[in-house]
Amino acid sequence: MDSIFPHARKPRLGYNTAQVEEFLEVARRAYDGNPIAGDAPLTSEKIRLTAFAMQKGGYSTSHVDAALERLEDAFAAQERQVASRLHGDEAWLREARTTAQVVSNRLARPESQRFDRMNPVVLGYNVREVDRFADKLTRYFRDGWPISVDDVRTVVFSTQRGGYREAQVDLVLDAVVDVMLAVR
Structure with a gap:
């Protein structure tokens, strides 16, 4: 080949x-x-x-x-x-709206409390960077601010001790991508 x-x-x-x-x-x-x-x-x-x-x-x-x-x-x-x-377009969009609501609820939590934190000696995603990106996603869901699927797919966070649990943040980002692809 x-x-x-x-x-x-x-x-x-x-x-x-x-x-x-x-x-x-x-x-x-x-x-x-x-x-x-x-x-x-x-x-x-x-x-x-x-x-x-x-x-x-x-x-x-x-x-x-x-x-x-x-x-x-x-x-x-x-x-x-x-x-x-x-199932019809409405069922597909209803599922996307439900997922969007779950994500929005997660992102509405207070800063530095949006995701589980790692033990203080273990590395996780940088809390401030994740919260800043979460604010952008909140504006996307709430106000329709522009953000692309590629912005979500390619976001990179530095690490810090006691940061956010990476798997949990990644799961939410995957859900955001699912919603964005569903409403294209």
């Missing part, structure tokens, strides 16, 4: 080429509705959570990540079409 992405310059690390190519083959079959025995079901959420091993000279992480974001968008649109046909 020809190289489908640029490679990271040696000795830099990139994504494992065999894993990326295998994943994309499974994704192509799933999207086309032709999975083969052994293919795990694939959804937009699973694409978002996909991770690859690293290797020297592997595929460029930025190029693969951009492709995965486009693939996630395509699967989300397909999932919405299927759900709309089965």
Whole structure:
């Protein structure tokens, strides 16, 4: 198979080429509705959570990540079409509104109390940075302020001792992406 992405310059690390190519083959079959025995079901959420091993000279992480974001968008649109046909647009949007309300309630908590905190000797996300981004998300949900799916997907927080629990923050960010893709 020809190289489908640029490679990271040696000795830099990139994504494992065999894993990326295998994943994309499974994704192509799933999207086309032709999975083969052994293919795990694939959804937009699973694409978002996909991770690859690293290797020297592997595929460029930025190029693969951009492709995965486009693939996630395509699967989300397909999932919405299927759900709309089965349950109607209103049911799809009602679910998105419910998720948005849960996220909004979480973000409405007082600053430095929006998420569980790590033990003071363990690293977590920087509380001030997360709260600042949470304020942007609150304005998006409450007032319709512009923020893109890519802004949410690519946000990076530094760490601090006793910071916010990373898994909890990431789960809320994933829910925000789900809502944003649902209302596109």
